[in-house]
Amino acid sequence: MRAGVAIKPKTDVSVLYDLLDNSNKDEVPDAQMALVMTVEPGFGGQKFMPDMMPKVEALRKRYPNLNIEVDGGLSEKTIDTAANAGANVIVAGSAVFGAQDPADVIAKLREAVEKQR
Ligand SMILES: O=C(CO)[C@H](O)[C@H](O)COP(=O)(O)O
Numbered sequence: 743m744r745a746g747v748a749i750k751p752k753t754d755v756s757v758l759y760d761l762l763d764n765s766n767k768d769e770v771p772d773a774q775m776a777l778v779m780t781v782e783p784g785f786g787g788q789k790f791m792p793d794m795m796p797k798v799e800a801l802r803k804r805y806p807n808l809n810i811e812v813d814g815g816l817s818e819k820t821i822d823t824a825a826n827a828g829a830n831v832i833v834a835g836s837a838v839f840g841a842q843d844p845a846d847v848i849a850k851l852r853e854a855v856e857k858q859r
Pocket residue numbers: 781782783784785786787788813814815816833834835836837
């Protein structure tokens with residue numbers, strides 16, 4: 743099993759530091775992924791919030807090997823912003839399910855992330 747931890751847009755990224763810094767110690771479950779919500783949780787089709795990117799950048803700087811996920815409003819238009827900030831796990835609903843060629847969209851999202859790694 744893998745464990746992750748998520749923060750909503752109004753939550754400061756620093757709340758994750760204690761947990762992630764201590765994730766190899768016995769008393770804290772290993773957190774192997776951090777999810778930075780890029781919309782308010784609740785439903786698909788919302789607008790990507792670029793002002794969440796400093797959180798992603800801060801996590802990437804502090805944890806070079808952490809899986810950092812973004813969720814909300816990700817598409818071919820917003821993927822470069824997220825990937826440049828350091829996100830390497832992408833949740834995309836509308837952009838994929840609303841596409842004529844979902845596989846092509848997934849390939850483009852993947853390519854944008856892999857370009858940064
Ligand atoms: O459920 C969500 C928020 O709670 C997700 O943001 C959603 O599933 C992703 O969808 P979209 O790509 O349309 O923003």
